Amino acid sequence: MESRQTRLDDVTLVSRSARIPSLSSSVRDIFDIATSPRVVWSAPDETTVLGSGAAATIVATGSDRFESVRDAAESLFSTGDVHAGSEVARPRLFGGFAFHAERADSKPWKQFPNAQFIFPRVQITWSTDTHTETDTADNDSHAWITVNAVDPGATPDAVEYRLSQEIERVKTLESTNNSRSPPGVTCRHRRTSRDAWNRGVTAAINRISADNLQKVVLAQALEVELEETPVLGDIITRLGEHYPSCYRFIIEPVPGTPVDQRIHTDVNAMTTVGSEDIHNTSQSPAFFGATPERLVSVRGRTVETGALAGTTGRGETTAEDEWLAAELARDEKNVHEHELVAETIREQLSPYATAITSDSRRVRKLATVQHLWTPITATLEEDKHALSLVEALHPTPAVGGLPPTTAAETIRETEPFDRGWYAAPVGWIDAAGYGTFVVALRSAVAHDDAATLFAGVGIVADSNPDSEWDEVQLKYRPILDELESNDADDDTINQAQSEISTHTQGTVDDTMNESASTSISTPDTTVPSESNSQSNTTMEPTSDADADADADVDADADTNTNIDDTE
Numbered sequence: 001m002e003s004r005q006t007r008l009d010d011v012t013l014v015s016r017s018a019r020i021p022s023l024s025s026s027v028r029d030i031f032d033i034a035t036s037p038r039v040v041w042s043a044p045d046e047t048t049v050l051g052s053g054a055a056a057t058i059v060a061t062g063s064d065r066f067e068s069v070r071d072a073a074e075s076l077f078s079t080g081d082v083h084a085g086s087e088v089a090r091p092r093l094f095g096g097f098a099f100h101a102e103r104a105d106s107k108p109w110k111q112f113p114n115a116q117f118i119f120p121r122v123q124i125t126w127s128t129d130t131h132t133e134t135d136t137a138d139n140d141s142h143a144w145i146t147v148n149a150v151d152p153g154a155t156p157d158a159v160e161y162r163l164s165q166e167i168e169r170v171k172t173l174e175s176t177n178n179s180r181s182p183p184g185v186t187c188r189h190r191r192t193s194r195d196a197w198n199r200g201v202t203a204a205i206n207r208i209s210a211d212n213l214q215k216v217v218l219a220q221a222l223e224v225e226l227e228e229t230p231v232l233g234d235i236i237t238r239l240g241e242h243y244p245s246c247y248r249f250i251i252e253p254v255p256g257t258p259v260d261q262r263i264h265t266d267v268n269a270m271t272t273v274g275s276e277d278i279h280n281t282s283q284s285p286a287f288f289g290a291t292p293e294r295l296v297s298v299r300g301r302t303v304e305t306g307a308l309a310g311t312t313g314r315g316e317t318t319a320e321d322e323w324l325a326a327e328l329a330r331d332e333k334n335v336h337e338h339e340l341v342a343e344t345i346r347e348q349l350s351p352y353a354t355a356i357t358s359d360s361r362r363v364r365k366l367a368t369v370q371h372l373w374t375p376i377t378a379t380l381e382e383d384k385h386a387l388s389l390v391e392a393l394h395p396t397p398a399v400g401g402l403p404p405t406t407a408a409e410t411i412r413e414t415e416p417f418d419r420g421w422y423a424a425p426v427g428w429i430d431a432a433g434y435g436t437f438v439v440a441l442r443s444a445v446a447h448d449d450a451a452t453l454f455a456g457v458g459i460v461a462d463s464n465p466d467s468e469w470d471e472v473q474l475k476y477r478p479i480l481d482e483l484e485s486n487d488a489d490d491d492t493i494n495q496a497q498s499e500i501s502t503h504t505q506g507t508v509d510d511t512m513n514e515s516a517s518t519s520i521s522t523p524d525t526t527v528p529s530e531s532n533s534q535s536n537t538t539m540e541p542t543s544d545a546d547a548d549a550d551a552d553v554d555a556d557a558d559t560n561t562n563i564d565d566t567e
């Protein structure tokens with residue numbers, strides 16, 4: 001994509017939307033024909049959104065990157081001529097940040113700026129979260145199409161004309177309903193060997209004993225070669241089926257976008273998405289995942305967040321599963337690790353809030369793991385942009401550690417790879433400054449016929465390197481299951497259907513079935529942007545075989561051929 005850096009007073013944002021009743025096409029259908037950069041956002045209790053192409057892109061880097069993106073976004077939206085027709089169809093910016101303030105410049109993150117937000121050329125918003133092919137029978141299911149242009153020459157007439165073209169295109173799309181098989185993994189390479197892991201975890205524990213550190217989250221990266229290029233539209237759909245309570249996302253970097261200090265808009269902004277000449281054939285990398293962790297959602301003065309830390313596996317029988325949940329809920333190490341996170345989040349919110357409410361700590365069951373979870377809500381003292389809350393909260397000790405600076409140093413010294421966008425904030429913002437951001441866990445970067453997966457664990461004083469290793473392998477499962485060709489799908493679905501959360505007080509809740517420097521880019525000329533500036537019950541496992549369930553899962557994770565354990 002050609003792009004140019006643009007003064008915001010030179011551009012006009014024009015956005016028009018229309019409702020499409022009974023849209024039969026799903027994310028799976030449209031993702032394939034959409035134009036890079038593509039984004040998908042699918043969250044419990046939120047509309048599902050697919051973005052195609054970039055009418056504008058905001059890029060930032062450095063320690064003031066949150067503020068830079070916020071200022072650029074506010075400037076961009078302030079130029080707007082927006083007729084959304086419905087709040088759900090309102091134009092939004094989708095994107096995220098790297099974990100660290102500096103840009104990652106190594107594989108697989110080379111094409112990802114430190115912070116990047118895309119203002120899609122075409123945004124399709126499904127009115128319900130359940131937008132898969134089964135919904136076609138649902139008369140109420142409908143979608144909105146929004147066409148955005150950011151260009152000195154953008155006119156309402158031109159955008160409306162383009163909107164009518166997009167409506168025809170989407171309405172006439174065949175819904176294939178075909179789910180293609182996972183690509184299959186041919187080779188795996190761990191970036192951290194078992195020995196290196198043991199040394200890293202032991203060194204972190206020593207730092208904790210020496211009182212320099214309370215907690216640090218250490219991660220691993222797993223590179224896999226695939227038999228073929230993964231079909232991300234299918235993968236994200238299946239992740240939605242297996243992990244309905246998780247936040248699913250796909251983000252592609254904008255090809256050719258300068259990585260800092262820019263606002264860019266797309267020279268092709270007025271061309272039709274999906275037409276032959278711009279059909280997506282690129283090998284753009286894509287960051288995708290299904291994370292259980294919402295960093296923050298801001299709507300008006302209501303802030304929703306939570307602490308998610310402390311992990312165990314799923315049992316093979318209901319009794320074993322409940323036993324594991326009960327053990328997790330009363331395990332001192334996990335509760336300590338969890339409470340450090342919950343307490344820090346409350347402290348991080350307190351300068352902005354008139355009230356902070358923590359719900360009871362509970363066990364949250366996902367298809368492959370169970371976590372300790374404390375939902376937290378706050379009321380803001382005054383209006384705050386979602387990105388200000390993101391800045392206040394990232395990184396929580398659920399993915400960084402305490403104290404934050406020593407934890408960040410320990411992470412950099414220990415991990416032999418760059419986290420890139422893993423464990424960092426990914427989400428959306430709108431013109432009102434509302435937004436939802438998640439912590440990008442259970443995630444991977446797909447690049448050509450390969451992918452790099454990331455997963456981490458919280459290390460505290462009484463952590464054991466072997467158990468922490470096992471926990472990392474378990475956390476690879478959501479993504480690895482979508483890449484490996486095997487018959488494990490059915491088991492995962494069965495477990496997903498039992499997603500519930502259990503209050504530690506023993507009640508059952510089913511809330512689980514329910515979220516630098518700057519650039520915006522526009523075409524051609526390059527001018528500096530102004531915005532640069534517990535359950536109480538105790539159960540025993542039913543049998544020895546059941547008690548070995550965790551070991552079985554982990555052994556499974558290692559069954560593939562060609563595992564290269566070298567660093």
Ligand SMILES: C=C(O[C@@H]1C=C(C(=O)O)C=C[C@H]1O)C(=O)O
Pocket residue numbers: 217219293308309310311371398399423441442454455456457458459475
């Ligand atoms: C770091 C990850 O997960 C985080 C660490 C957890 C833990 O240590 O128990 C649990 C949930 C997440 O906050 C990951 O999934 O990669």
